[in-house]
Amino acid sequence: MRIGVVTFPGTLDDRDAQRAVRLAGGEPVALWHADTNLHTVDAVVLPGGFSFGDYLRCGAIAAQAPVMESIIKAAAGGLPVLGICNGFQVLVESHLLPGGLIRNDVQTFVCRDQKLVVENVDTPWTNEFTLGQEITIPLKNGEGGYIADAETLKRLEGEGLVAFRYKDFNPNGSMNDIAGLRNERGNVVGLMPHPEHAVEAGFGPDTSVAMRSGVDGLKFFTSVLKSLVEA
Amino acid sequence: MPKIIVEVMPKADLLDPAGKAVNNALHRNGHNEIANVRIGKRIELHFDRAVTEADVAAAQKIGEEFLSNAVIEDVVSVTIEN
Amino acid sequence: MPKIIVEVMPKADLLDPAGKAVNNALHRNGHNEIANVRIGKRIELHFDRAVTEADVAAAQKIGEEFLSNAVIEDVVSVTIEN
Amino acid sequence: MSNVIAVDTTKNAKATPEKAQPWKELGLKEDEYARIREILGRRPTSAELAMYSVMWSEHCSYKSSKIYLRQFGEKVTDEMREHLMVGMGENAGVVDIGEGWAVTFKVESHNHPSYIEPFQGAATGVGGIVRDILTMGARPIAVMDQLRFGDVSHPDTARVVHGVVSGISFYGNCLGLPNIGGETVFDKVYQGNPLVNALSVGALRHEDLKLAKASNPGDQVILFGARTGADGIGGVSVLASETFDADGPSRRPAVQVGDPFAEKVLIECCLELYAAGVVAGIQDLGGAGLSCATSELASNGQAGMRVQLRNVLLRDESLTPEEILMSESQERMMAIVPKRDLAAFKKIVEKWEVEYSVLGEVIREPRLYINWGDEEIVNVPPRTVAHDGPVYERPVAYPAWIDALNADSSSRLARATDAAALAEQIVEVVSSPNQASKNWITNQYDHYVGGNTALAMPDDGGMVRVSEETGLGIAIATDANGRYGQLDPYAGAQLALAEAYRNVAVTGATPMAVTNCLNFGSPENPEVMWQFKQATAGLADGCLALGIPVTGGNVSFYNQTGDVAIHPTPVVGVLGVIDDVARRIPAGWQDEGHNLYLLGTTRDELDGSVWAGVIHDHLGGKPPVVDLAFEAKLAAALNAASEQGLLASAHDLSEGGLAQALVEGVLRFGVGARVWLDEIKQVGNVDDTAALFSESTGRVLVSVGREDDVKFVGLCEARGIPVLRIGVTDGRAVLAAGSGAASATDSDARLEIQGVASWSLAELAGVHEGTLPELFG
């Protein structure tokens, strides 16, 4: 299965996302921001980083990139799209997901191993989790505070569109402890924490078993491969 | 240099953590007369010629569609400084 | 709500990476009429009473000493909106 | 828009020999100005004067330090040279780490700019050192930062701390380079002169090595990256060569503003240019900007260059030629590109939307000609600018005060006589700002990006995987203890070296090479010069004793407020190599029921210690003894134990002694311990205070699984490493990691020091992790 990983100028975690795809058993395909061609990929990952410096608003300039036009169109047709951190911000700026992401309430960049609760398993990116499962995924961002107006929040909660919630500790002031969202159809998922940094023992978050042994993030990528095979 | 100034503020009913942090700091320094602080952006578009009405209309559109995110922000003013 | 609006811009001599990035994005979208973009801050100080002259003087001082960093920024305006 | 600027041409310079020139204002001495006139056989043009003045500044020319830095190249053996692909003198040294891989690493200071504008100063410090690494042909793979701030209670400290930390966080994170470690020290001696040193390391395949030279006539000289602006004109170089007045910076020169996004794009763009094989030479633009890049490239290549300065892309059209030559605008590089590769070069930079312009070309004649339009404004031998700057043998004087300081031993200080008082001192030490957890800072740094970080803060050394195929990796640690440096700069430098070396060894890696950043006061003060002389000798002798070469470094002078110099602060970085990062060793134990062993000998060495400083506000006496032969033996033993998989954890003992190591050991993974001091006291003939707080060198605390006990002890004994079983690990707590103010739950896990005290891990986490958030959060 071919999973596209988009590189914008300023993208940082593209090689990490490619590695994650590979470790899950997929074939990573590099996509370039200026390209409109999606190279027949079966799913797309918008990785983390500081696309275009994250100037103006995080993800705002990237949302205008030619590749996004194709992705928005393909997403409407059901293409699985995962936005991680800056990728989530790009999805929000592209209006593929509602609301906005603003400066962390602590006013600093935050890098930590973060506990999450999986709130929705009916998406191609989360189907290998169990509902309510607790996972630990590294979080690292300066602007991860999720906000939306009261009505949008109500709709998100009512329709079960919250995909992940922060557990035990809200690192950035996100409303309703929201760490990640899905769209109505379920094919588009975005979250602030970085599953691609929890895919390889030795380089992931600490667990009680051994240091840096956490690989909870791998399931995002095995999920999408599974759903593509089943589709 | 002629410019159009586009000003963008976080929506009134949404959180503004940066404004809150500044407000708290001002209160710690005794500025209790200030009730609240909100922080937005001032974006200057510079021209090397005089600004036209069409430029202002374009700036308004750029402001609403790109310089601000309508979901969380408002364009509160677009002015010319020639 | 009465407010004082303090506007802060990066000093003209210094690089403004955000302005540069936005300028480039606008050019990519065909807005070549815009020669340059600079991005600063609009800080609103809200009051729950009418703003006085003394408040403005205080705001000017707060603007220069706290809301802006004199080494790299200038306070370009302090205005009242009652 | 073309500006009309009256320029001072070489013709003009010949015609008006008597014209008064501002050499003094530009920081030149009278004899230096006379030498420039002698070299040129006429007065310099104002552009030439600008070039010489920045390039001959202390910061760029190393004129006061050169005669001492030579030792690093001289006190070496053939074995030390064996793995050195590029030694001192280039932008950064390059070390062969095997499997066809090489690494390059270097630490550099950005102290003065970071006092004036902490955020931008620190940010551009990271940017600068990363470009040095990139220049060698390497992909930068990690950064570290070594910080010294003033007293935590001084009203200005928070400004500097917030600015510097967020500046490093902003720039490093945005570049996508994991921050894998560093140092943070608070001391009033750094109040008006904080130290901001940044280290970067990069990896490359042997064949990708690039050098900063222009040697082929006809090759094109290309400036690319950000446009040149008015920021930081003469900034770094002049600033770093000046002393601040007691009441702060006397002037506020244009600071440099960093754009990490531009640098990230520049990195990817350069790596693509290298891969395409279109660059014959490359140089970053740092201190002294174009003056440095043009003259160094030409001088290194034993060639010359013709440059059209009008071709420089400007952000501000009103810049004068002198300003263009001196501007230190960030995120720029200069490439030497063969004509036939120009089209390929163009295609790549355009892909990355990086601006570039061809400034001129390389010529055979070893002369640098710079024109402004039709006017010739520079006509100099490049070597005289870049490499034949003045060399000073500054007066050196033994500091009159040092004997009294050394005589004032900590032995006169009162020691705790009961358990309660000792327990209180332990808490006081581990919660003091310098010994407290640095999570509040390091949680602002991305250590995950890249997916290759095998160890990072709070472990003793940072470690990154270089080869994903084999697991080959590198470890780096840096250290410096200014208090020791003040007591004895020779020993201070060796103590820094020994500690960094040990910190690399405890990760399981083998130390291989050294970099340094020598932070000192004014070289015009003979006592400071004596300190510098001692420190460089100590470091060079130490490296020789350990058999690892210095591959590069940086000198930062004029670190003082008024005429009070900082403590000598020689930051020493040691690079180690590990064949497979999978066998790396953490600094704390993860398992219950393991035995804790103390390796090395504990002596009563409390002079200059944290205990003396925190409990008694005292600095005096002689620093701990350094035994480099033993350090080497210890490192070899650790390495052997690691290769046999015997070590579950290893943590070096340094500031704060055993007490500190124990607290960090239990908090690392939330596993408690029961510890006894009896054997330490007996064997070392020391009291409780020394057992807990002595800073004797050559000591490591390790945890070993029961099944490996016999083997491990046997290994130590066979190698002559003193080994004492001092405790067992026991009980597990769940620590809320990374949240700043830490909390622990489920706490039957405790640290018990028998006969002294017992704390729950929650309690220790609170005192150890609460300090910095409380001060700065």
Ligand SMILES: Nc1ncnc2c1ncn2[C@@H]1O[C@H](COP(=O)(O)OP(=O)(O)O)[C@@H](O)[C@H]1O
């Ligand atoms: N303390 C030192 N020890 C060893 N080498 C040093 C030291 N200080 C400077 N050097 C070397 O001198 C050369 C010039 O240093 P520097 O001016 O910092 O380089 P750059 O021009 O890249 O900024 C470099 O090769 C550097 O490694």
Ligand SMILES: [Mg+2]
């Ligand atoms: Mg350099």
